[in-house]
Amino acid sequence: MTQAISAGPGSLSPHRVVILGGGFGGLYAAKELGNRRVQVTLVDKRNFHLFQPLLYQVATGGLSPGEIASPLRTVLKRFENITVLQGEAVDLDVKERKLILADGDVPYDSLIIATGASHHYFGREHWEDVAPGLKTIEDALEMRRRILRAFEAAERETDPARRQTLLTFVIVGAGPTGVELAGALAELAHFSLRHEYRHIDPSQSSIILLEGMERVLPSYAPDLSAEAEAALARLGVVVRTNTMVTDMEEDVLTLRRGDQVEQLAAGTVLWAAGMKASAMGQVLAQRAGAELDKMGRVIVEPDLTVPGHPEILVAGDLANLSGRDGQPLPGVAPVAMQQGLYTARLILRRVQGRSSLPFRYRNRGSLAVIGRHAAVADLGFVRFGGFLAWLAWIFVHIMYLVGFENRILVFSKWAYDYFTHNRGARLITEENWRPQLSRLMQP
Amino acid sequence: MTQAISAGPGSLSPHRVVILGGGFGGLYAAKELGNRRVQVTLVDKRNFHLFQPLLYQVATGGLSPGEIASPLRTVLKRFENITVLQGEAVDLDVKERKLILADGDVPYDSLIIATGASHHYFGREHWEDVAPGLKTIEDALEMRRRILRAFEAAERETDPARRQTLLTFVIVGAGPTGVELAGALAELAHFSLRHEYRHIDPSQSSIILLEGMERVLPSYAPDLSAEAEAALARLGVVVRTNTMVTDMEEDVLTLRRGDQVEQLAAGTVLWAAGMKASAMGQVLAQRAGAELDKMGRVIVEPDLTVPGHPEILVAGDLANLSGRDGQPLPGVAPVAMQQGLYTARLILRRVQGRSSLPFRYRNRGSLAVIGRHAAVADLGFVRFGGFLAWLAWIFVHIMYLVGFENRILVFSKWAYDYFTHNRGARLITEENWRPQLSRLMQP
Numbered sequence: 065m066t067q068a069i070s071a072g073p074g075s076l077s078p079h080r081v082v083i084l085g086g087g088f089g090g091l092y093a094a095k096e097l098g099n100r101r102v103q104v105t106l107v108d109k110r111n112f113h114l115f116q117p118l119l120y121q122v123a124t125g126g127l128s129p130g131e132i133a134s135p136l137r138t139v140l141k142r143f144e145n146i147t148v149l150q151g152e153a154v155d156l157d158v159k160e161r162k163l164i165l166a167d168g169d170v171p172y173d174s175l176i177i178a179t180g181a182s183h184h185y186f187g188r189e190h191w192e193d194v195a196p197g198l199k200t201i202e203d204a205l206e207m208r209r210r211i212l213r214a215f216e217a218a219e220r221e222t223d224p225a226r227r228q229t230l231l232t233f234v235i236v237g238a239g240p241t242g243v244e245l246a247g248a249l250a251e252l253a254h255f256s257l258r259h260e261y262r263h264i265d266p267s268q269s270s271i272i273l274l275e276g277m278e279r280v281l282p283s284y285a286p287d288l289s290a291e292a293e294a295a296l297a298r299l300g301v302v303v304r305t306n307t308m309v310t311d312m313e314e315d316v317l318t319l320r321r322g323d324q325v326e327q328l329a330a331g332t333v334l335w336a337a338g339m340k341a342s343a344m345g346q347v348l349a350q351r352a353g354a355e356l357d358k359m360g361r362v363i364v365e366p367d368l369t370v371p372g373h374p375e376i377l378v379a380g381d382l383a384n385l386s387g388r389d390g391q392p393l394p395g396v397a398p399v400a401m402q403q404g405l406y407t408a409r410l411i412l413r414r415v416q417g418r419s420s421l422p423f424r425y426r427n428r429g430s431l432a433v434i435g436r437h438a439a440v441a442d443l444g445f446v447r448f449g450g451f452l453a454w455l456a457w458i459f460v461h462i463m464y465l466v467g468f469e470n471r472i473l474v475f476s477k478w479a480y481d482y483f484t485h486n487r488g489a490r491l492i493t494e495e496n497w498r499p500q501l502s503r504l505m506q507p
Numbered sequence: 508m509t510q511a512i513s514a515g516p517g518s519l520s521p522h523r524v525v526i527l528g529g530g531f532g533g534l535y536a537a538k539e540l541g542n543r544r545v546q547v548t549l550v551d552k553r554n555f556h557l558f559q560p561l562l563y564q565v566a567t568g569g570l571s572p573g574e575i576a577s578p579l580r581t582v583l584k585r586f587e588n589i590t591v592l593q594g595e596a597v598d599l600d601v602k603e604r605k606l607i608l609a610d611g612d613v614p615y616d617s618l619i620i621a622t623g624a625s626h627h628y629f630g631r632e633h634w635e636d637v638a639p640g641l642k643t644i645e646d647a648l649e650m651r652r653r654i655l656r657a658f659e660a661a662e663r664e665t666d667p668a669r670r671q672t673l674l675t676f677v678i679v680g681a682g683p684t685g686v687e688l689a690g691a692l693a694e695l696a697h698f699s700l701r702h703e704y705r706h707i708d709p710s711q712s713s714i715i716l717l718e719g720m721e722r723v724l725p726s727y728a729p730d731l732s733a734e735a736e737a738a739l740a741r742l743g744v745v746v747r748t749n750t751m752v753t754d755m756e757e758d759v760l761t762l763r764r765g766d767q768v769e770q771l772a773a774g775t776v777l778w779a780a781g782m783k784a785s786a787m788g789q790v791l792a793q794r795a796g797a798e799l800d801k802m803g804r805v806i807v808e809p810d811l812t813v814p815g816h817p818e819i820l821v822a823g824d825l826a827n828l829s830g831r832d833g834q835p836l837p838g839v840a841p842v843a844m845q846q847g848l849y850t851a852r853l854i855l856r857r858v859q860g861r862s863s864l865p866f867r868y869r870n871r872g873s874l875a876v877i878g879r880h881a882a883v884a885d886l887g888f889v890r891f892g893g894f895l896a897w898l899a900w901i902f903v904h905i906m907y908l909v910g911f912e913n914r915i916l917v918f919s920k921w922a923y924d925y926f927t928h929n930r931g932a933r934l935i936t937e938e939n940w941r942p943q944l945s946r947l948m949q950p
Contacts, residue, residue: 111655260584
């Protein structure tokens with residue numbers, strides 16, 4: 065038997081804010097509401113906040129899961145007005161103002177939905193088996209497993225063609241995630257694994273980055289794309305732009321470039337191409353009449369509320385709000401953080417009977433890292449690449465890492481790795497792993 | 508198509524040593540043979556060496572898996588005569604001198620088998636579902652998951668009796684693993700989780716340590732057992748000795764103490780009681796006529812060879828060799844390390860045509876840790892407990908942590924945790940984790 069967590073209704077009890085999702089949007093909203101005169105419940109399926117921008121480091125063996133995640137309870141424990149609830153939302157009752165979890169209801173006066181996005185295969189969901197995406201810790205461990213297993217299998221392989229297939233890694237999509245993944249994978253193969261095998265030379269691996277548009281990092285300025293492409297080339301990544309994947313089977317991709325169709329043999333394919341909003345968007349469409357865009361994002365009012373439902377706010381990747389250029393704001397951490405803060409402040413002002421200005425995104429710049437001392441940065445008033453951009457990237461990511469301990473750990477690890485090309489977190493793990501022989505031998 | 512890894516036979520080619528198992532025994536044997544005039548192949552099912560003595564820290568959220576494990580290839584890459592092979596042994600051809608893997612054969616001139624032990628339920632293997640043991644990284648993550656889920660469920664529970672069941676944790680077996688696990692779990696519940704929940708007080712959890720013998724740490728001297736028991740009591744662990752588990756179902760244990768039978772409601776049960784040698788012992792019995800003891804360990808000659816097969820050596824937990832007191836040597840890391848070294852030196856002396864003295868274990872002492880500044884140490888000539896023993900424990904464990912990076916990381920993490928009672932690695936993860944709602948909503 066489970067309970068509704070918030071206090072009962074009544075005009076004298078504090079305003080009840082329910083936040084769904086403990087990513088950047090939800091967490092920054094919760095912190096802003098901490099120790100204020102509202103009663104907050106943060107609901108997340110997982111018990112931790114994940115620092116998604118570093119997930120690719122887990123996928124390539126540079127960091128351990130615990131180093132880029134912090135328990136939500138720990139991050140928020142100093143705020144006595146915040147209750148953290150591990151639970152999964154399955155529906156919404158907008159009339160009774162209750163969030164429906166798989167195992168109980170949570171009533172709200174204001175609701176902030178910040179459930180983010182996940183990867184997407186444009187209707188080819190079966191591609192996921194061949195080409196896993198990168199959104200969760202589990203996704204990252206699956207990528208790490210596939211990458212390391214490919215090298216192990218190549219070491220055992222005698223057929224040269226099959227061996228080269230095993231040593232071919234394709235990353236689909238050259239947005240920031242794809243570029244960072246390709247750079248880290250190239251470092252792993254070309255530097256970290258050197259001298260570790262006896263029958264293969266990991267530096268002979270092919271790392272191929274595919275992009276359907278005409279340049280890498282298509283959302284960045286063209287000169288930064290060019291700089292990123294040059295840095296990738298120096299790491300030995302083969303970049304192929306204007307190239308679409310039209311079919312995918314185990315070990316074989318079908319590519320199209322203009323009218324040309326070709327097949328590419330690759331043992332490992334990683335997906336960094338498509339994004340789609342989380343399923344809560346569909347719930348909002350059904351229950352609150354929200355309109356969704358093609359990616360399933362909720363088209364919100366300028367103050368991030370759902371049209372017709374001022375008590376429901378949407379922050380982060382799930383929200384579609386146009387920026388000054390008329391384009392929807394990008395699905396990046398700074399947008400989610402600022403929107404989380406904004407929704408919290410809007411609610412606080414409302415409780416005080418004050419009005420708010422529309423949300424405005426302050427773009428403090430974009431950063432993407434390529435390998436161990438190259439990156440590109442676009443701060444709006446200035447754009448630069450190379451080592452300086454890399455330092456800026458390190459600085460920003462360390463600053464925003466949520467747990468104090470994680471910050472020190474990750475920083476010391478990076479300092480060490482920088483000088484040694486080391487990538488220590490290279491375990492191939494599986495749930496419920498059991499040795500085969502014991503299974504055979506046991507009664 | 509896969510290949511046999513070693514060079515072909517022939518008296519002029521170097522002596523081929525195959526080591527099965529990359530635990531303490533196998534790894535120390537390999538390092539000793541590194542860059543010597545033998546050709547070494549180390550075979551392990553996993554791609555990493557695991558520092559098992561700290562596994563309980565992963566189970567209780569103090570450390571991440573990557574911090575107590577190092578890739579075998581990395582540890583051994585400086586030895587050019589060593590090939591690391593990830594593979595699983597399924598049989599042995601003693602006549603042809605080939606180790607049979609699931610996907611290929613590895614011929615040997617000398618074979619060192621160091622496949623260790625796993626937990627054991629004395630014929631009640633179905634208990635494993637209720638009470639997982641602690642031998643692999645995956646086991647530790649499963650324990651962590653169950654422990655953290657129990658607190659989450661208790662936070663949601665309104666029925667007081669059921670809530671107390673969820674907050675009752677039983678550890679079966681008070682050897683070193685059970686004692687360390689109970690101490691770490693008590694610290695987690697009574698200190699680290701303080702202020703993190705709103706409806707439960709984790710410090711009200713019951714941590715119960717069961718032992719069938721008359722005292723905890725039965726293999727230690729009685730005064731150290733008494734000291735350990737006092738330290739456990741200070742941490743709030745309830746120790747129940749002379750108590751056997753006779754039945755186990757979900758949430759209910761049946762206990763027997765003398766003639767008294769009782770039932771104990773407990774939401775989480777952790778197994779630290781039984782050990783049994785790995786299944787390679789049975790292969791050695793069938794193929795090489797080896798005799799096994801009750802625990803499945805191979806009864807070896809004084810030089811760790813299998814009777815009648817001087818070319819096959821057994822090191823570590825799989826070997827049954829009696830110490831000076833007539834009792835089999837305990838299944839602890841120092842025995843495995845020394846036996847690994849011994850087997851390597853024996854082979855090197857044989858290749859040079861020299862003979863060897865029998866193996867002799869040099870007991871440098873026993874250590875068990877209970878919580879954050881209590882431990883017990885028995886160095887043979889002196890026994891002591893408390894803070895000094897705890898410092899000795901930290902020192903020894905840091906010294907033996909295999910990767911240089913891991914040592915620094917773990918030490919800085921411990922220093923931090925010591926001052927803050929922090930346990931940051933508290934993620935609940937699962938393989939192929941997917942949100943429920945997305946599953947419902949997707950086509």
